[in-house]
Amino acid sequence: MEEKWEPTIIAFVCNWCTYAGADLAGTSRFKYAPNVRIIKTPCTGRIDPMFILSALERGADGVIVSGCHPNDCHYNEGNFNARRKYIMFRALLTQLGVDLDRVTFAWCSASEGIKFAGLVTEVTDRIRKMGPYTEFKQLNQDAR
Amino acid sequence: MKEIIEKAKELLSQGTVDLVIGYEQCGDKQCRPLFVQKPEEADKLVFNEFCVHNLATYLTRPEVKQTKRVAIVAKGCDIRAIVNLIIENQSTREHVYIIGMNCPGVVSGKAPNPTKPHTKCQTCKVRTPQMSDVTLGPTPPESIPMDKTITHPDVEELKKKTREEKWAFWREQLSKCIRCYACRQACPMCYCNRCIVDLNTPQWIDTRSNLRGNLDWNIVRAYHLSGRCIDCGECERVCPANIPLMLLNRTLQEEVKEKFDFESGYDLEACPPLTVFEKDDHENFIR
Incomplete structure (x- = not known):
């Protein structure tokens, strides 16, 4: 019997806001899709655009990048720097034809457990409808 | 180009710089970078439409960084690179003597048969160098105004x-x-x-x-x-x-x-x- 395909979502989150938000979602017993793999980083500023590429190449069907709201950054300016980086990175990926509907950016604070749970579920549902990201999986296979 | 040769000789013999980076002719339709350390070697220097290379790339090489001061033959577009290198602390304004060239445009396409005018020249805003220690060459055609937004x-x-x-x-x-x-x-x-x-x-x-x-x-x-x-x-x-x-x-x-x-x-x-x-x-x- 063939197993039903389920999307793999990688979430890069910052230690101080979104990770705590995810923690809150857990302790508050909010249900959210189990497809997400959370990777904790010190700050949104640490989430190098290479992380997103690597995730997609290593089999992720969708990526979530999330951190503190503007003005809330634990290091004051990490998320502002990250925002500029991602403005440029998205422009680049758009022109390369990478499917940006699969990469979701969000601000999610430590108190927004419910927002995090909703975000993960919504992204998972969306990616499930879109199907596996074969273009990048193909790259990986060709590279073997 | 007589004035570049004279300038290079002057700079080297007076000891203002230890190295001049410029172009020399190699073949009919091609130039190549030339590194001049002695005044008598400067006779090979040229400047024409085949001088496509951006010589600013050599400024970050250790051998060039070790010099007391370096002179570089640069078009307006190359000076943009020098400006950026200075901003990023890879060079200093004092270390580089810029021999700015008025540039009517260079060719593109690969040697030995370059033909088209270079794409960057069609949108050039710096045919007259924006920053230099000396500017040489005949007055070029007018550049595109600085505040114009370019779309390619x-x-x-x-x-x-x-x-x-x-x-x-x-x-x-x-x-x-x-x-x-x-x-x-x-x-x-x-x-x-x-x-x-x-x-x-x-x-x-x-x-x-x-x-x-x-x-x-x-x-x-x-x-x-x-x-x-x-x-x-x-x-x-x-x-x-x-x-x-x-x-x-x-x-x-x-x-x-x-x-x-x-x-x-x-x-x-x-x-x-x-x-x-x-x-x-x-x-x-x-x-």
């Missing part, structure tokens, strides 16, 4: 494609890449002692020439040049696989201009846009 037709064409078409296009183009890294070596803005592609703990980019590695490499290079690329087109010129690398760089130049109202290489006091931020930077993709 090839970028417009790329933007019109659908996502699938873009992906197919780049798949085809980037699969030609042989990972010779000529783009990196020729680029005046690529000066890291250890390039990300040479790092192996962790290894971010597959060093084999497969599409995944090629895609990563070219994405990373374009991304690292965002807000820094000075549109000299050297990467594209030296690419043995004829990949339209400037298409990516120009896309990002236009984006930087639109989002942050910045063009690199014109202003010594400017901050590169990816080293600073505004609290109200506008975006519409973060929820």
Whole structure:
């Protein structure tokens, strides 16, 4: 019997806001899709655009990048720097034809457990409808 | 070009500089970089429409950095690179003696048969050098005004494609890449002692020439040049696989201009846009 395909979502989150938000979602017993793999980083500023590429190449069907709201950054300016980086990175990926509907950016604070749970579920549902990201999986296979 | 030779001899014999970087003729339709250390070697210096190379790329080489002071024959577009290197603390204004050249435009296409005028020359804003210690050469045709926003037709064409078409296009183009890294070596803005592609703990980019590695490499290079690329087109010129690398760089130049109202290489006091931020930077993709 063939197993039903389920999307793999990688979430890069910052230690101080979104990770705590995810923690809150857990302790508050909010249900959210189990497809997400959370990777904790010190700050949104640490989430190098290479992380997103690597995730997609290593089999992720969708990526979530999330951190503190503007003005809330634990290091004051990490998320502002990250925002500029991602403005440029998205422009680049758009022109390369990478499917940006699969990469979701969000601000999610430590108190927004419910927002995090909703975000993960919504992204998972969306990616499930879109199907596996074969273009990048193909790259990986060709590279073997 | 007699005045360059005289200038170089003067600078070297007076001891103002220890090295002059310029061009020499090699073949009918080709020039090559020339490094002059003694006044009597300066006779080979030339300047014509075949002087395409951006010599600013040598300023970050250790051998050149060790000199007391270096003179460099530079077109307006090359001076953009020098400005950027100074901004990024890779050189100082005092270390470089800029022999600015009035430039009517250079050729593009590969030797031995270059034909077309270079794309960058059609949108040139600095035919008269914007910053130099001495400016030589006859007065060039008028430049495009500094405040004019440039749009490149090839970028417009790329933007019109659908996502699938873009992906197919780049798949085809980037699969030609042989990972010779000529783009990196020729680029005046690529000066890291250890390039990300040479790092192996962790290894971010597959060093084999497969599409995944090629895609990563070219994405990373374009991304690292965002807000820094000075549109000299050297990467594209030296690419043995004829990949339209400037298409990516120009896309990002236009984006930087639109989002942050910045063009690199014109202003010594400017901050590169990816080293600073505004609290109200506008975006519409973060929820």
